[in-house]
Amino acid sequence: MNEKTDRKQDILQAAIACFNEAGIEATSIDAIRARCGASVGSIYHHFGNKEGIVAHLFINGLDQYWQQLLAALAAAEGAETAVKAMVATYIDWVVHNPELARFIFQARTLVNRGEQGQRLQQNNKANYSQVLAYFRPWLEKGELRQLPLELYAALIVGPAQEYCRAWLSGRAKTPPPQLADDLADAAWRAVGNPR
Amino acid sequence: MNEKTDRKQDILQAAIACFNEAGIEATSIDAIRARCGASVGSIYHHFGNKEGIVAHLFINGLDQYWQQLLAALAAAEGAETAVKAMVATYIDWVVHNPELARFIFQARTLVNRGEQGQRLQQNNKANYSQVLAYFRPWLEKGELRQLPLELYAALIVGPAQEYCRAWLSGRAKTPPPQLADDLADAAWRAVGNPR
Amino acid sequence: MNEKTDRKQDILQAAIACFNEAGIEATSIDAIRARCGASVGSIYHHFGNKEGIVAHLFINGLDQYWQQLLAALAAAEGAETAVKAMVATYIDWVVHNPELARFIFQARTLVNRGEQGQRLQQNNKANYSQVLAYFRPWLEKGELRQLPLELYAALIVGPAQEYCRAWLSGRAKTPPPQLADDLADAAWRAVGNPR
Amino acid sequence: MNEKTDRKQDILQAAIACFNEAGIEATSIDAIRARCGASVGSIYHHFGNKEGIVAHLFINGLDQYWQQLLAALAAAEGAETAVKAMVATYIDWVVHNPELARFIFQARTLVNRGEQGQRLQQNNKANYSQVLAYFRPWLEKGELRQLPLELYAALIVGPAQEYCRAWLSGRAKTPPPQLADDLADAAWRAVGNPR
DNA sequence: AATGAATGAGCCTTCATTCAT
DNA sequence: GATGAATGAAGGCTCATTCAT
Numbered sequence: 001m002n003e004k005t006d007r008k009q010d011i012l013q014a015a016i017a018c019f020n021e022a023g024i025e026a027t028s029i030d031a032i033r034a035r036c037g038a039s040v041g042s043i044y045h046h047f048g049n050k051e052g053i054v055a056h057l058f059i060n061g062l063d064q065y066w067q068q069l070l071a072a073l074a075a076a077e078g079a080e081t082a083v084k085a086m087v088a089t090y091i092d093w094v095v096h097n098p099e100l101a102r103f104i105f106q107a108r109t110l111v112n113r114g115e116q117g118q119r120l121q122q123n124n125k126a127n128y129s130q131v132l133a134y135f136r137p138w139l140e141k142g143e144l145r146q147l148p149l150e151l152y153a154a155l156i157v158g159p160a161q162e163y164c165r166a167w168l169s170g171r172a173k174t175p176p177p178q179l180a181d182d183l184a185d186a187a188w189r190a191v192g193n194p195r
Numbered sequence: 196m197n198e199k200t201d202r203k204q205d206i207l208q209a210a211i212a213c214f215n216e217a218g219i220e221a222t223s224i225d226a227i228r229a230r231c232g233a234s235v236g237s238i239y240h241h242f243g244n245k246e247g248i249v250a251h252l253f254i255n256g257l258d259q260y261w262q263q264l265l266a267a268l269a270a271a272e273g274a275e276t277a278v279k280a281m282v283a284t285y286i287d288w289v290v291h292n293p294e295l296a297r298f299i300f301q302a303r304t305l306v307n308r309g310e311q312g313q314r315l316q317q318n319n320k321a322n323y324s325q326v327l328a329y330f331r332p333w334l335e336k337g338e339l340r341q342l343p344l345e346l347y348a349a350l351i352v353g354p355a356q357e358y359c360r361a362w363l364s365g366r367a368k369t370p371p372p373q374l375a376d377d378l379a380d381a382a383w384r385a386v387g388n389p390r
Numbered sequence: 391m392n393e394k395t396d397r398k399q400d401i402l403q404a405a406i407a408c409f410n411e412a413g414i415e416a417t418s419i420d421a422i423r424a425r426c427g428a429s430v431g432s433i434y435h436h437f438g439n440k441e442g443i444v445a446h447l448f449i450n451g452l453d454q455y456w457q458q459l460l461a462a463l464a465a466a467e468g469a470e471t472a473v474k475a476m477v478a479t480y481i482d483w484v485v486h487n488p489e490l491a492r493f494i495f496q497a498r499t500l501v502n503r504g505e506q507g508q509r510l511q512q513n514n515k516a517n518y519s520q521v522l523a524y525f526r527p528w529l530e531k532g533e534l535r536q537l538p539l540e541l542y543a544a545l546i547v548g549p550a551q552e553y554c555r556a557w558l559s560g561r562a563k564t565p566p567p568q569l570a571d572d573l574a575d576a577a578w579r580a581v582g583n584p585r
Numbered sequence: 586m587n588e589k590t591d592r593k594q595d596i597l598q599a600a601i602a603c604f605n606e607a608g609i610e611a612t613s614i615d616a617i618r619a620r621c622g623a624s625v626g627s628i629y630h631h632f633g634n635k636e637g638i639v640a641h642l643f644i645n646g647l648d649q650y651w652q653q654l655l656a657a658l659a660a661a662e663g664a665e666t667a668v669k670a671m672v673a674t675y676i677d678w679v680v681h682n683p684e685l686a687r688f689i690f691q692a693r694t695l696v697n698r699g700e701q702g703q704r705l706q707q708n709n710k711a712n713y714s715q716v717l718a719y720f721r722p723w724l725e726k727g728e729l730r731q732l733p734l735e736l737y738a739a740l741i742v743g744p745a746q747e748y749c750r751a752w753l754s755g756r757a758k759t760p761p762p763q764l765a766d767d768l769a770d771a772a773w774r775a776v777g778n779p780r
Numbered sequence: 781a782a783t784g785a786a787t788g789a790g791c792c793t794t795c796a797t798t799c800a801t
Numbered sequence: 802g803a804t805g806a807a808t809g810a811a812g813g814c815t816c817a818t819t820c821a822t
Contacts, residue, residue, distance in 0.1 A: 007781090023308065025220035028816055039783045041820085046781090050817065106304055112364065113218065121366070147377055150367045154358040155381050162353035163346065169307070171316070172345045182342055186350050190381040202807095223791060234808045239793070241806095397786095413698065415610035418812060429787045434814070436785095499691055502754070503608065511756070537767055540757045544747040545771050552743035553736065559697070561706070562735045572732055576740050576775040592802090613795055624804045625797085631802095635796065 008046050010036040015053045020102045024054060024110055051114055058107050059120070061100045065093050066127045073131065079138035080192055084184035086131075087160050091176045091183070094164045102168045128153065145193050155190040159183055203241050205231040210248045215297045219249060219305055246309055253302045254315070256295045260288050261322045268326065274333035275387055279379035281326075282355050286371045286378070289359045297363045323348065340388050350385040354378055398436050400426040405443045410492045414444060414500055441504055448497050449510070451490045455483050456517045463521065469528035470582055474574035476521075477550050481566045481573070484554045492558045518543065535583050545580040549573055593631050595621040600638045605687045609639060609695055636699055643692050644705070646685045650678050651712045658716065664723035665777055669769035671716075672745050676761045676768070679749045687753045713738065730778050740775040744768055 014036035018027040029050055033040050047053045072089040076082035094101045111120055135152070138144050147155070160183045166172035176183075209231035213222040224245055228235055242248045267284040271277035289296040306315055330347070333339050342350070355378045361367035371378075404426035408417040419440060423430055437443045462479040466472035484491040501510055525542070528534050537545070550573045556562035566573075599621035603612040614635055618625050632638045657674040661667035679686040696705055720737070723729050732740070745768045751757035761768075 023220070023305065025218070029818085030816075033784095040785095040818085041783050042781075044818070109301055109364070110218065124366075148369060148374055150361075150369050151354075151358065151374055151377055154354040154361070154378075158354035158357035159346075159349040159385070160353075161357055162349040166345075166349070169304075171319075174343060174345050179343055179346055182346060183349075186385040189384050190354070224793085225791080235793085235810095236795085236808050237806080240808095245792070413610070413695065415608070419814080420812080430789095430814080431787050431816085432785075440813070496694055499754075500608065514756075538759060538764055540751075540759050541744075541748065541764055541767060544744040544751070544768075548745075548747035549736075549739040549743035549775070551747060553739040556735075556739070559694070561709075564733060564735050569733055569736055572736060573739075579774050580744070580771040614797085615795075618805095625806095626799085626804050627802075629797070 007038060007042065011038055011043055011046060012053070012057060014038075016057060016099050016103050019054075019057075019106070020099055024103075024107060054107055054111060055114070055116055057100070057103060058111050059123075061097070061104050062124075064097075068093055070127075070130065073134045076134075079135070079141075079143035080188055082134065082138070083144075083156055083188050083191060086156050087184040087187045088180055090157050090160050091164065091180050094168070095176055098168060101164065105165060105168070142193055144191055147191065152191060156187045159186055202233060202237065206233055206238055206241060207248070207252060209233075211252060211294050211298050214249075214252075214301070215294055219298075219301060249302055249306060250309065250311055252295070252298060253306050254318075256292070256299050257319075259292075263288055265322075265325065268329045271329075274330070274338035275383055277329065277333070278339075278351055278383050278386060281351050282379040282382045283375055285352050285355050286359065286375045289363070290371055293363060296359065300360060300363070338388055339386055342386065347386060351382045354381055397428060397432065401428055401433055401436060402443070402447060404428075406447060406489050406493050409444075409447075409496070410489055414493075414496060444497055444501060445504065445506055447490070447493060448501050449513075451487070451494050452514075454487075458483055460517075460520065463524045466524075469525070469531075469533035470578055472524065472528070473534075473546055473578050473581060476546050477574040477577045478570055480547050480550050481554065481570050484558070485566055488558060491554065495555060495558070533583055534581055537581065542581060546577045549576055592623060592627065596623055596628055596631060597638070597642060599623075601642060601684050601688050604639075604642075604691070605684055609688075609692060639692055639696060640699070640701055642685070642688060643696050646682070646689050647709075649682075653678055655712075655715065658719045661719075664720070664728035665773055667719065667723070668729075668741055668773050668776060671741050672769040672772045673765055675742050675745050676749065676765050679753070680761055683753060686749065690750060690753070727778055729776055732776065737776060741772045744771055 011032065014032045015027070018031050018035060021027075022031070029040060029043060032038075032053070033043060043053070047056060069086065069089050072085040073082055076085045111117060132149070132152070135144060139146070160176070163172060163179065163183065164176055167174070167176055206227065209227050210222070213226050213230060216222075217226070224235060224238060227233075227248070228238060238248070242251060264281065264284050267280040268277055271280045306312060327344065327347070330339060334341070355371070358367060358374065358378065359371055362369070362371055401422065404422045405417070408421050408425060411417075412421070419430060419433060422428075422443070423433060433443070437446060459476065459479050462475040463472055466475045501507060522539065522542070525534060529536070550566070553562060553569065553573065554566055557564070557566055596617065599617045600612070603616050603620060606612075607616070614625060614628060617623075617638070618628060628638070632641060654671065654674050657670040658667055661670045696702060717734070717737070720729060724731070745761070748757060748764065748768065749761055752759070752761055
């Protein structure tokens, strides 16, 4: 059972590496095959087709992030802690899964257009609603500023996301964790109610 | 002379439309040709190859945005006006060039990997430095908070960018201009010095 | 296993036929495909690209000729036998492989310009040196006339080669074997020492 | 009138150079245009189409050679002088028109397959007959050995031709004129009657 | 589960040629 | 005679996918 799992994992590893080096559409099945030593047939056996590999990586990757995020929120005890935890979790996840993060950034558009695009957008909405549910009490208590609902995501995680994009692409050099506190502060300053 | 310009513009229009509908790599030259009525040869005559079309759109598009941004900064009279102008300009540009913006979001990675990737990154850095130069005086006077330099872009325009991404992709519905003030406020709250 | 070999051979057969009918550069992959019933992909699977087919035919074809020539020389017992064997072997090879010979005549320039051109010229030089080595003893014994080394090939096989070219192209009608003795005599008269 | 001639000649010069560097079929009209500074339209005005350029070069080139050859034969006073003059003329022409010679070697097959192929082969035959006519008297007087008619060309000029091919392609280094006497001797030894 | 040869649709690009100026 | 933009057919090649072993 170890071996089988390894083979499947090998394919995924190779796929991510290829996708990030050359781009998803520019990566051929044969390139993945050459990188992991599997056969073409084996790849198709495990993932059905190229989109299957992308979907697998994307879904599992995002899911892992959402779990981590929800866990962090569940552990937070106040609005400020929660908001800052969102930023911290985001950065933490990116830094611990840089390849996966890079992949997900470029895959989003593609996946949305793909066969399971609808389903994934639903998933995303559901997850996002769950997060909003955490915040509602604090919103009602006035610990968070009243803003258009659609804005919270952008205000809280937007800057971290933009910075991480820049870092992953090499445009920015400072490792995100060194900026985590500043980004968390800014997030709180953006959505928190001073009193 | 009108005709020639039109022909070239027609190709660009068709290209952007195709790129946004199907994705850049999934768009074939033939699809562009069919959409604008030009011949294959004509497209190659004007742009050399597919990458040439992408590069043309990307470079001119971004340039236009940077011009607009620098003009807005030049007209700003204080740190707060400037910061808020950056957000407003960004939103304004996206809303007035939604197709171009959509295209640029998806093209960035591709273009960076491409032939002229190096040159474009240099350009970008230069433009960004120019913007930073505007802010330096206010930084020194203490009108802006002291933060790691690499962070300002993400803090000021990050949320607007994230929101616009969501809006352009259909994930968010509210037109960005309706949120412009909130986003501008948040930007100032993130980087402005209260005193 | 028989089938595979056949498939590859079929492609080569079709390729030679097309090359000789229309010229190498004027032959499209599709023409070869249509003639042998293979798929485009299969051709590329076996030979990589069009140049690969040409190279395969050229290398194997020439190699076969050099083997035959060296064998004939090894069996020759005197200078005269050897010189005449060279002419006879040449004619024999052309007559038994007319299509291959026709192809090689037109391919030489192309192949030399190609990727493996360097390697092939080296090969050729090596083979030619080996032939010269056979003759050296007789040269030293004075059974062969002392002439510039670069001249022997042209003097011995040149006329046969020119005639075969003419025959293969239809300019000359008499089958080369009927002229073999005359050509062999001439060769000996050109390089042999009367005493 | 000087200018016009120059322009046409420029095109021809550029064409020969391109043809010899890259091969005739691999040379595009645009490559010729780029090399001589003419416009595409101008080339078509002068030569009709690509084949027209090739034909012009080929016909004029060969014609020039035949004139020189016939003149040399007319001046020869005996069989031996005539045979040796053929070799000398051939070498002389190649050495004075190396680019043209290189071109003609590669163009022959192409031209024969082309539109005017028939006409050119007729021309060639006619010229060849004329040469044979010169030799007939000496053949009848027994100054030349009786051999199959189709063989004389190959025996007399074959070695020189083979050597020149090798020299033009870089395979052989010694300039043909240094070997002219040896080649002429060999030719006479091949077809001349010792008594 | 794994293998890799075979398939063929489709893509980017080139290039000879035309023609209005 | 000269120019060069425009045309579109055709070619080499890639690649996702299938399937017999």
